Amino acid sequence: MKTTLSWLKEYVDIDMSAHELAHILTMTGLEVEGMEPVGRFLDDIIVGKIEEVRPHPRAERLSICTVDAGSQKVKVACGAPNVAPGVLAPLILPAGRLPNGTLIEEIRIRGELSTGMLLAEDEIGLTDDHSGIMMLDPGPAPGERLTAVLGFPDWVFDIAITPNRPDCASVIGIAREIAVATGRTLRIPDAHMDETGPPIQELTSVTILDPEACPRYAAGVIQEVTPGPSPFWMRYRLHHSEVRSINNLVDVTNYVMLEMGQPLHAFDYDRLRENRIVVRRAREGESFTTLDGQTRTMSRENLMICDGQRPVALAGIMGGLNSEIFANTRHVLIESACFDPVTIRRGSKRLGLSTEASYRFERGADIGGAGLALKRALSLMSRLSGGKVAKGLIDNYPRPWTPPHIRFRTEHANRILGASLSQTAVKGFLEALGMDVRQTDDHELMVLPPSFRVDISREVDLIEEVARCYGFDRIPLTYPTIRPSEQGDAAEVFFHEQVGSIMTGLGFSEVITYSFISSDAVDVLRADKESPIRSVVRLMNPLTIDQSVLRTSLIPGLMAAVKTNVAHDQKGLRLFEWGKTFFQKAGDQLPLETIWIAAVMAGRFQEKTWYQEERKCDYYDIKGAAEALLNGIGLNDMRFQKEEAHPGYDREVFAGIYCAERRIGRIGRIDSDVMAAYDLKDEDAYLFELDIASILTLLSRTTQFQPFPRFPAVLRDLSLIVDRQIESARILDIIRREGGDFLESVRIFDLYEGKKLGTSQKAIAFRICYRSAHETLEGEQVNRLHEAIIEKIHQETGGRLREG
Amino acid sequence: MKAQLLELETRALKEIDAIAEFSELEAFRIRYLGKKGQLTRFVKQIGRLAPEERPAMGKLANRIKKELSDRFEQAKAALDSPKAGGRASLMDLTLPGRAPVRGHLHPISRVIQEVCRIFSRMGFRVVKGPNVELDYYNFEALNIPRDHPARDMQDTFYITDNIVLRTHTSPMQVRVMESQKPPVSIIAPGKVYRRDSDVSHTPMFHQVEGLLVDKGVTFGDLKGTLASFVHQMFGNETPLRFRPSFFPFTEPSAEVDIRCVMCKGTGCRTCSHTGWLEILGSGMVDPEVYRFVDYDPDVYSGFAFGMGIERIAMLKYGIDDIQLFFKNDMRFLRQF
Numbered sequence A: 001m002k003t004t005l006s007w008l009k010e011y012v013d014i015d016m017s018a019h020e021l022a023h024i025l026t027m028t029g030l031e032v033e034g035m036e037p038v039g040r041f042l043d044d045i046i047v048g049k050i051e052e053v054r055p056h057p058r059a060e061r062l063s064i065c066t067v068d069a070g071s072q073k074v075k076v077a078c079g080a081p082n083v084a085p086g087v088l089a090p091l092i093l094p095a096g097r098l099p100n101g102t103l104i105e106e107i108r109i110r111g112e113l114s115t116g117m118l119l120a121e122d123e124i125g126l127t128d129d130h131s132g133i134m135m136l137d138p139g140p141a142p143g144e145r146l147t148a149v150l151g152f153p154d155w156v157f158d159i160a161i162t163p164n165r166p167d168c169a170s171v172i173g174i175a176r177e178i179a180v181a182t183g184r185t186l187r188i189p190d191a192h193m194d195e196t197g198p199p200i201q202e203l204t205s206v207t208i209l210d211p212e213a214c215p216r217y218a219a220g221v222i223q224e225v226t227p228g229p230s231p232f233w234m235r236y237r238l239h240h241s242e243v244r245s246i247n248n249l250v251d252v253t254n255y256v257m258l259e260m261g262q263p264l265h266a267f268d269y270d271r272l273r274e275n276r277i278v279v280r281r282a283r284e285g286e287s288f289t290t291l292d293g294q295t296r297t298m299s300r301e302n303l304m305i306c307d308g309q310r311p312v313a314l315a316g317i318m319g320g321l322n323s324e325i326f327a328n329t330r331h332v333l334i335e336s337a338c339f340d341p342v343t344i345r346r347g348s349k350r351l352g353l354s355t356e357a358s359y360r361f362e363r364g365a366d367i368g369g370a371g372l373a374l375k376r377a378l379s380l381m382s383r384l385s386g387g388k389v390a391k392g393l394i395d396n397y398p399r400p401w402t403p404p405h406i407r408f409r410t411e412h413a414n415r416i417l418g419a420s421l422s423q424t425a426v427k428g429f430l431e432a433l434g435m436d437v438r439q440t441d442d443h444e445l446m447v448l449p450p451s452f453r454v455d456i457s458r459e460v461d462l463i464e465e466v467a468r469c470y471g472f473d474r475i476p477l478t479y480p481t482i483r484p485s486e487q488g489d490a491a492e493v494f495f496h497e498q499v500g501s502i503m504t505g506l507g508f509s510e511v512i513t514y515s516f517i518s519s520d521a522v523d524v525l526r527a528d529k530e531s532p533i534r535s536v537v538r539l540m541n542p543l544t545i546d547q548s549v550l551r552t553s554l555i556p557g558l559m560a561a562v563k564t565n566v567a568h569d570q571k572g573l574r575l576f577e578w579g580k581t582f583f584q585k586a587g588d589q590l591p592l593e594t595i596w597i598a599a600v601m602a603g604r605f606q607e608k609t610w611y612q613e614e615r616k617c618d619y620y621d622i623k624g625a626a627e628a629l630l631n632g633i634g635l636n637d638m639r640f641q642k643e644e645a646h647p648g649y650d651r652e653v654f655a656g657i658y659c660a661e662r663r664i665g666r667i668g669r670i671d672s673d674v675m676a677a678y679d680l681k682d683e684d685a686y687l688f689e690l691d692i693a694s695i696l697t698l699l700s701r702t703t704q705f706q707p708f709p710r711f712p713a714v715l716r717d718l719s720l721i722v723d724r725q726i727e728s729a730r731i732l733d734i735i736r737r738e739g740g741d742f743l744e745s746v747r748i749f750d751l752y753e754g755k756k757l758g759t760s761q762k763a764i765a766f767r768i769c770y771r772s773a774h775e776t777l778e779g780e781q782v783n784r785l786h787e788a789i790i791e792k793i794h795q796e797t798g799g800r801l802r803e804g
Numbered sequence B: 001m002k003a004q005l006l007e008l009e010t011r012a013l014k015e016i017d018a019i020a021e022f023s024e025l026e027a028f029r030i031r032y033l034g035k036k037g038q039l040t041r042f043v044k045q046i047g048r049l050a051p052e053e054r055p056a057m058g059k060l061a062n063r064i065k066k067e068l069s070d071r072f073e074q075a076k077a078a079l080d081s082p083k084a085g086g087r088a089s090l091m092d093l094t095l096p097g098r099a100p101v102r103g104h105l106h107p108i109s110r111v112i113q114e115v116c117r118i119f120s121r122m123g124f125r126v127v128k129g130p131n132v133e134l135d136y137y138n139f140e141a142l143n144i145p146r147d148h149p150a151r152d153m154q155d156t157f158y159i160t161d162n163i164v165l166r167t168h169t170s171p172m173q174v175r176v177m178e179s180q181k182p183p184v185s186i187i188a189p190g191k192v193y194r195r196d197s198d199v200s201h202t203p204m205f206h207q208v209e210g211l212l213v214d215k216g217v218t219f220g221d222l223k224g225t226l227a228s229f230v231h232q233m234f235g236n237e238t239p240l241r242f243r244p245s246f247f248p249f250t251e252p253s254a255e256v257d258i259r260c261v262m263c264k265g266t267g268c269r270t271c272s273h274t275g276w277l278e279i280l281g282s283g284m285v286d287p288e289v290y291r292f293v294d295y296d297p298d299v300y301s302g303f304a305f306g307m308g309i310e311r312i313a314m315l316k317y318g319i320d321d322i323q324l325f326f327k328n329d330m331r332f333l334r335q336f
Helices: A018-028 A146-150 A171-182 A232-240 A250-260 A341-351 A356-363 A367-385 A410-417 A423-432 A459-470 A491-505 A519-524 A555-567 A619-633 A672-677 A692-698 A728-742 A779-797 B002-018 B022-032 B038-046 B054-080 B107-122 B149-153 B171-179 B219-234 B287-293 B309-317
Strands: A002-004 A031-038 A045-055 A063-068 A073-078 A088-092 A107-109 A112-114 A154-160 A206-208 A216-223 A264-268 A277-281 A287-289 A295-297 A303-306 A311-314 A332-338 A394-396 A406-409 A436-439 A444-448 A572-583 A592-606 A638-642 A649-659 A662-670 A685-691 A714-723 A743-752 A761-770 B132-134 B163-165 B184-193 B204-214 B240-247 B250-259 B276-285 B301-308
Touching: A002 A232, A018 A031, A018 A154, A018 A171, A018 B240, A045 A073, A045 A146, A073 A112, A171 A250, A171 A423, A206 A216, A206 A394, A216 A277, A216 A367, A232 A250, A250 A264, A250 A356, A250 A367, A264 A311, A264 A367, A277 A332, A303 A341, A332 A367, A341 A356, A406 A410, A406 A459, A410 A423, A410 A459, A410 B219, A423 A436, A423 A444, A423 A459, A459 B240, A459 B250, A491 A572, A491 A592, A491 A619, A491 A692, A491 B107, A519 A555, A519 A672, A555 A572, A555 A592, A555 A672, A555 A685, A592 A619, A592 A692, A619 A638, A619 A649, A619 A662, A619 A685, A649 A685, A662 A672, A662 A692, A685 A692, A714 A728, A714 A779, A728 A743, A728 A761, A728 A779, A761 A779, B002 B022, B002 B038, B002 B054, B022 B038, B022 B054, B038 B054, B107 B184, B107 B204, B107 B219, B107 B309, B171 B184, B171 B204, B171 B287, B204 B309, B219 B240, B219 B250, B219 B276, B219 B301, B219 B309, B240 B276, B250 B301, B276 B287, B276 B309, B301 B309
Parallel strands: A206 A277
Antiparallel strands: A002 A154, A031 A154, A045 A063, A045 A088, A063 A073, A107 A112, A216 A332, A216 A394, A264 A332, A277 A303, A287 A295, A303 A311, A406 A444, A436 A444, A572 A592, A592 A685, A638 A649, A649 A662, A662 A685, A714 A761, A743 A761, B132 B163, B184 B204, B204 B301, B240 B250, B250 B276, B276 B301
């Protein structure tokens, strides 16, 4: 809500600076989100008095005005239609600057010298009016500074109104908070008027068919109005509250809404058939044209204001075109009603139409204040448009409001706040806020909030008010005693940190990508129809197509990150992400959320330096990283098993990762089509993905210390030639199996695939460490075992010892 | 031949003792041990000896070769040693080391870890929950009924009418209280989603939620706990203030502002010229929430708070564009 300092001052004395006031408002809970001085850079503008107006000899639309500028008289060319002798208007002389920075110079316009410029309101930043020059009220002398005449500086405050405080969506509401915070008195404006028209009962009636949705409907009639522009002071205030000025009838309703928070609507009385009001639910499918010119289809959700025959307004939201005030309006019916917040909110949501009125009604209007607002509007309207106010008001109030009676325990409040407020102090605060406070006994109060405080119905609501009035900053800082919990952190928390430090240690940088992806991204991965990665969770209201489903794979996000970086010429990428995938479940169940750690390598593995040559990454680099990570978190004996590729992976280079017979992840090369889809045709990328939940179940065992061996080891090398289709893991399995208890470890230390062996064979060299836990192994013993292993390998794989 | 070999050995050992320069040493190696060196020539001749002489001569030649090689290495090492003052000065100690590649933790993870560490030390335990949440946990049980304007405070992504992407980490309050009796002291970091994307908003971001419920927890305790957090996170001297606000699930509710870290309070663009930066929402748990989890509000009280991690990271590291967090550009990530 935006309002000016000068407007606030009408209801409460403010004798501090604008910045001090902003601080006070913010600290009472009305956060000032912005403040700007009105009419900055106005110092060069003075009051000019037009003495003579004659037409420009060579320009039909211009006049040459002789203007008294105080110290001198100047001739000014002006195109405004409202220049006339005797008019006081803002004037700027040559060498002065307009607020927008324009330097004014003496110029010739079609041969006539123009010394200065008469200004319109918008040129000074006061309103958006550009229909003519600004007409100042009589009084000031020519040459006087405009800022002095207008009582500037003035300030516009932009105040954030929390949803619980609709009463503060009004200038008086804000002024009330200032009054409470500064100990001043609030001045409620005068709503006095002369009721010179006929009795209202002769003019109209109000029927409420849905009293739940409309607990109060007050109406007044004003006759023989003269529509015209509103005076400057009103247009100025509306403008700075961001409401467009229409005319002196409509403006009054908006003005009073801003002033008191009560939305009003002005109907053209003559256009109301049978000159009466009926409040009812809309009929399903009923169509209605609101005053923005849009024809809308209604449902039972919408509440309509009707005349004797047809709808004339969308209750609490917007008026209708058919009963709108126009230039020839003679009589006006003003509505000041209260509507059920939920009805208005549903209606407004359904139509996608939100207005200043619906904003206030859905938060809760002051049902008790509808009458005063109506009187205020009638009073202002008769003053501004010269109309006659009908005698009396219609006030159809089928559901009279009764205040809640709230028990307030001072001791309880102090216990919640950690304060030691006296009952007297509490009483003072609550009364200042307009509450009716009755003392029950020394420890308890009975509190009845005013009707405009729709947010207060419970003791805790009062506790907040008391705390606010006392000042949050005055409540002393204390430190709670936090009792230790039986439970520790969620299982994945420590693990997450551990993975982070291992991966960064391995040279991988962490990325965070969006949980949503494009539904096309799944197609790009070439998932077939039955693939689980197709069971995506769809957003009902995505922001963009690219973010319309929840990801079932981390690959699209990682590839996008690779793409971004390749585009920025980053040569060697190692990225990882810890993130969730989401799989749809049947019915109204929450999706299955699975946590993954995924890592990708692309491009260069190492760069050329003084000690090494450049090299591209390959499968064994990513596999090494996967192994290092798994070892680091305490898993050993992983198995990488070639299998049918998962969507996104290259068929030729893909393996499942297993540990203790459990599939814990997958690894491989990204499919070249996927690379192409991310504009990475010339790159290779390698990836692994590990399922955190299954790893966590494997990690339940704590590491067990193993004593150092007491007997010496015997090392034997074994160099074999095998068919290239034989996987090294198969031979390792045989060695381990046959080696039994005496086999301590085995590793592959050489591999040869090349010309010498032809295309179908390869040579692999193993270094085996034999050791017994119970004795020193004899050479003969080891030799027998070693031979047996070689024999077994030969039997099972056809592998034979490599000669020499 | 034996005599010749022994003579060669004596001569060579004498020479090497006198060598004080690398160039001489290298010349020595070529002279004796090189392909055409004197010793190598002898070795080649051994093959032509009578078979019975070969082993002895071979052995002798090998012994001398080893001797000379060893002495050569020793001399080289001696010349290399700093004491010799020779070659040591030629070793370029400033060449870059053989560095392993270093990876970088995302700044969001860094901040989450830091926040969690601070609260863990105070006795809060870390819990995690689903990103996709029932309307019940995200709104209903947090006292945000359907058709309530407070729903407008957060633009929501819907999966179905009853399932949403959580708009805040606050559902964890309800989930935890539902599963245990007081005392409760938890923090819950995680991703949250709002249907909002512009220069200062991303549709996904991170929050950390906190909740303490026990007998006798006060608003003063809330202030103390959060002041302690702010001082650990932003430095001991950072001024802060508690400002009344509104959240449907806390009452009284307070926003926590810290003195602008950029301008130190004089007013700048970052703080919209107010001198203060909003970093936390907090408040005493609303009794209405206790009703959903069956806690007695006359026995227990507590406070809850939530903070946006991106915002804290931006303030802490001076990042001016929230979009950078999810672009995953190495030029950004590498800085952390």
